[in-house]
Amino acid sequence: MQGRLALITGATSGIGEATALRLAEEGCDLVLTGRRSGRLSALKARLDAMFAGKVGVDALAFDVADRAAVGAALERLGPRAERIDILVNNAGLALGTEVAQSGDPEDWDRVIDTNVKGLMYVTRALLPAMIRRNRGDIINLGSVAGRWSYRGGAVYCASKAAVRAITEGLRLDLVGTPLRVTNIAPGMVETEFSDVRYRGDAQKAKDVYAGMTPLSARDIADTIAWCLSRPPHVNVQELIVFPTDQPAVGHVHRRS
Numbered sequence: 469m470q471g472r473l474a475l476i477t478g479a480t481s482g483i484g485e486a487t488a489l490r491l492a493e494e495g496c497d498l499v500l501t502g503r504r505s506g507r508l509s510a511l512k513a514r515l516d517a518m519f520a521g522k523v524g525v526d527a528l529a530f531d532v533a534d535r536a537a538v539g540a541a542l543e544r545l546g547p548r549a550e551r552i553d554i555l556v557n558n559a560g561l562a563l564g565t566e567v568a569q570s571g572d573p574e575d576w577d578r579v580i581d582t583n584v585k586g587l588m589y590v591t592r593a594l595l596p597a598m599i600r601r602n603r604g605d606i607i608n609l610g611s612v613a614g615r616w617s618y619r620g621g622a623v624y625c626a627s628k629a630a631v632r633a634i635t636e637g638l639r640l641d642l643v644g645t646p647l648r649v650t651n652i653a654p655g656m657v658e659t660e661f662s663d664v665r666y667r668g669d670a671q672k673a674k675d676v677y678a679g680m681t682p683l684s685a686r687d688i689a690d691t692i693a694w695c696l697s698r699p700p701h702v703n704v705q706e707l708i709v710f711p712t713d714q715p716a717v718g719h720v721h722r723r724s
């Protein structure tokens with residue numbers, strides 16, 4: 469992966485941040501993105517210090533759900549945008565666990581706009597150059613929720629089912645090119661995901677992982693790096709990764 473240029477959406481925390489570190493270890497240059505510019509600068513400074521002279525890091529703050537902002541951000545990158553040959557579509561969120569009959573349509577809009585439309589805006593912006601250069605990998609962060617729905621998660625689950633469908637659709641759209649597309653579908657990963665879902669209620673977020681061992685962001689970053697490091701004729705199209713303590717969606721083994 470030495471010398472490849474990876475753009476990671478949602479690199480300000482969790483799986484995106486861990487993937488940035490993992491791909492830097494592999495020698496990839498990076499474009500870090502997310503909305504929180506302070507965190508992006510801090511991560512860029514950290515990676516610059518850790519991989520001085522070995523890896524180039526750019527940071528671009530934008531909201532993936534804002535189509536104009538996506539275009540403007542990539543324009544700011546200039547000719548470097550043409551060199552991006554790994555796209556990790558990771559930015560995403562769930563909001564609340566209300567059942568549909570009491571859910572907030574504003575939350576649904578944000579989840580669909582980010583997880584589905586945002587993923588496609590960034591993909592659409594980068595694909596033509598990848599096709600022109602005849603190289604590229606797209607890693608989409610789906611979820612086990614995209615395969616098995618759970619109560620109170622209808623719209624989030626739908627958004628991740630869409631990520632799976634988009635992955636399959638892209639594979640067909642790109643047939644005959646060497647581009648690869650992968651859907652990574654994790655179970656429970658301890659990140660800021662639950663803090664966001666429970667709107668900053670730290671106790672509720674912590675309780676999600678009580679008494680069990682969740683996946684770490686690094687586990688998923690390792691999985692992404694493994695998929696990317698397969699030989700060119702191998703496209704890992706979908707990979708489901710559960711914690712051992714989570715045998716199925718909605719089932720968790722807790723020790724206390």
Ligand SMILES: NC(=O)c1ccc[n+]([C@@H]2O[C@H](COP(=O)([O-])OP(=O)(O)OC[C@H]3O[C@@H](n4cnc5c(N)ncnc54)[C@H](OP(=O)(O)O)[C@@H]3O)[C@@H](O)[C@H]2O)c1
Pocket residue numbers: 477478479480481482483484501502503504507530531532533558559560561562582586609610611612653654655656657658659660661662664685
């Ligand atoms: N944690 C889990 O259990 C789990 C399981 C399966 C799948 N996933 C998926 O994995 C992905 C990463 O989640 P995570 O667990 O690492 O959660 P996280 O720690 O909350 O990270 C989410 C990232 O997405 C970014 N983001 C959210 N909305 C955005 C927007 N509109 N524009 C740009 N960036 C945005 C956030 O950055 P800013 O706030 O700075 O914009 C943040 O960097 C998500 O797609 C999630 O659905 C997570």
